[in-house]
Amino acid sequence: MSTVTDGVIDAGATSLLRFATAGSVDDGKSTLVGRLLHDSKSVLADQLEAVEHASRNRGQEAPDLALLTDGLRAEREQGITIDVAYRYFATPRRRFILADTPGHVQYTRNMVTGASTAELAVVLVDARNGVVEQTRRHAAVAALLRVPHVVLAVNKMDLVDYQESVFAAIAEEFTTYAASLGVPEITTIPISALAGDNVVTPSANMDWYGGPTVLEHLETVPVTHDPSADVARFPVQVVIRPQTAEHPDYRGYAGQIASGVLRVGERVKVLPSGATSTIEGIDALGESVDVAWAPQSVTIRLTDDLDISRGDLIAPADAAPAVSQDIEATICHVADRPLVEGQRVLLKHTTRTVKAIVKEIRSRLTLDDLSQHPAPGELVANDIGRIRVRTAEPLPVDAYADSRRTGSFLLIDPSDGTTLTAGMAGTAFAEDAEAARAQQAADDEGWDF
Structure with a gap:
């Protein structure tokens, strides 16, 4: 959680990571997610019992962990992910919001939905097939959405005898392509979601790999962000005028700070009108504060009585958008x-x-x-x-x-x-x-x- 000391913002350690999975049909995204949840002890007993029961009904001896995310009946019947499945889990080191997105080209739009707020994207590749058209499509979408971190998980390494040469060739091809799209950071990990290799625990079958497991990378990837590095943007959601005897002239503009930092005494511009004023006060959780930052929800009070309504944008007077x-x-x-x-x-x-x-x-x-x-x-x-x-x-x-x-x-x-x-x-x-x-x-x- 971010804190303020002597007016200086300390972003601190990020406690929440939003990430999305993507890949072609049958590359094993849902199995990877199920393995993450299962091996990190994030599955409730009744959920696991339901999955085991459904797996036995389908003639499977071991529980099909993909069923932990494929919740729609149509998904279970077809064996493919159709909708974006959001899952929430936590480890002692970090909390996670995971979006398991469909792999079929017909549902590329769902991947856009799931990755639009993600800070990291896990792109899966079947080690037997390598980089295919849908892999390039998902890498391009991640680049288009400005997802800052991309992980290539080369899955089903157990089906290629855990060969390092297979992984190296796929990793090089994908890294070259993703880098050409402008993806800033690419991490490659060889895994077997079905067997659990390098998902939560290191693989005994790939001693040639010395990097992190998927969960270790998710727990340690640096996503801490200093809000003071961004220009402030404050979309007004509602105008508050209680008109009480205690505050007869109160007029506040409430909303969530989209980016940056706002400070009392700062000169701001209201758009699209272009009117300028000064921040007289900031109210957060019922208390007056001197500084607030994204993504806090606050109420801004200005020194001037301006015509401001829902949809207007408050921004620094010297750094307002066009x-x-x-x-x-x-x-x-x-x-x-x-x-x-x-x-x-x-x-x-x-x-x-x-x-x-x-x-x-x-x-x-x-x-x-x-x-x-x-x-x-x-x-x-x-x-x-x-x-x-x-x-x-x-x-x-x-x-x-x-x-x-x-x-x-x-x-x-x-x-x-x-x-x-x-x-x-x-x-x-x-x-x-x-x-x-x-x-x-x-x-x-x-x-x-």
Whole structure:
């Protein structure tokens, strides 16, 4: 937990790690997760008994640990993971939130969902098959989502006689590819999830490997982050005006700090209006504090009485993001219905939702070789593409490379609320004030902006 001493933030040791698993069908992701839970003593007795009973009914002598995560009936019947399975477990050294994502190409969008908040991704490879198309696809998605740590787990080493040469060849191919995508840190581990080799305990069959087990790496990977290294961003969730006799003039702006640090006395700017003020006070858990940092939920009080509402963004006056009605972004389309040019949508960015139009679908990414297919006309489920969106109101959007929180957004179908795409903002197009006012006036009359 982070602490403050003499106004200086000490991030301390990170106690929570969010990570996701990914890989091709039958590479053993669910078995790996089950082995992690089982061998780390994170499975309740009744859960293990249910798995053993289900395994016996399927004619298996040993418990099928994959059943610990494949909870849907369709998953058990088909033998594949369909939905993202979230599991929570802990060891004496760290707490974990794990997202076990599907491996089938049909469910690539689910991997985007599971890895969007992950600090680490475990990509599994079958030692018999090596790096395949879906392996490259998952590595590209992890790079696209700016997942800072990637682990290559070469599974089923027991089926290749634990040969070091097999592992070395796969590790070199994957490392070269992932590095070309810009993945900052890659760790490779040979394992057998079924037998338990190098998952929680070191393998007696691979004495040539001297690195950590999967659990040891998860427990020790450095994910401690100093929030003061990031620029502060505070999306307003709700305006608080109790109007009590004790506090007749109280006006506070509540929400969760998305990034960075806020301090009493700091000069800030409110976006999209551009009005400036000074932080008069910060209330956290019913007490006044001098400093607060991400991801704390606090209430900010300003010295000036400004027109601020839900969806506005408070940021340092000298480091505020650009405000624009045009957003260029990379998106992953997650809906079954296609996304087409000219489509009217809702765009949700932090706590604000505005009307928008898909003005242009510039390209579709081919993850096999990372080539761009220009002007595809539409994007279908699981497609990753580059688009330009025009919003009815100006938005303060960061580049996703700078902030995963304030650089991301969702496109929503206005007719039924279906989530269409997950977006990662790139270049924003500047607008002059006159054009912005004209477009806002057009929006007042309908959707033609």
